[in-house]
Amino acid sequence: MELINATSALAALAHETRLTVFRTLVRAGPGGLRAGEIATGVGVVPATLSFHLGHLQRAGLLKARREGRQIIYAIDQSGLRALLEFLVEDCCQGQAEDCATLLFELPVFGCAALSKENENETTTRARSG
Secondary structure: OOHHHHHHHHHHHOOHHHHHHHHHHHHHOOOOEEHHHHHHHHOOOHHHHHHHHHHHHHOOOEEEEEEOOEEEEEEOHHHHHHHHHHHHOOHHHHOHHHHHHHHHOOOEOOEHHHHHHHHHHHHHHHHHO
16 A cells, blocks of 8 residues: 555544444444445434545445445455555564564454464464565
8 A cells, every 4th residue: 555545544534423434334344334324323414424435435445335226335355454554564673573463462353353363373474474
C-alpha cells in the first residue's frame, strides 16, 4: 500500500460515524450487512449512511454486493490487510520475530482463539525466514 492510500484509509476511519460503521461491519463478518441494518445499528439516516459508506468504499475499506434489491456491505479484507501491513511494515527494525508477539497478542476480528492458534506458526516462520 502506498502512503497516499494509507492516508486516505486512515482519514476515512478518523470520523466517528465511519469508524462506528466500520467496526459494526467488522463484527458482522464476511457476510456483511444490508444498508438498512447498518443505519439502524449505528443510528443514522440512510442519506448520511450512504455518504459514509461511499467514503469507506473509496478508501478501499468496504465492498458492496447486490442481492436482489438490497445492497450488502462488508469489510474489504484485502484493503484492511494492506492497511495493517502498511502500518507494521517497518516494525521492530525488520526483526519479524520481535513483532510476532505484538501482532498475535491482539484479537483478530474478535477471534482471539484464531490469533493464539496462529501465533506459534507465525513465530516459527519469522525465525526461519
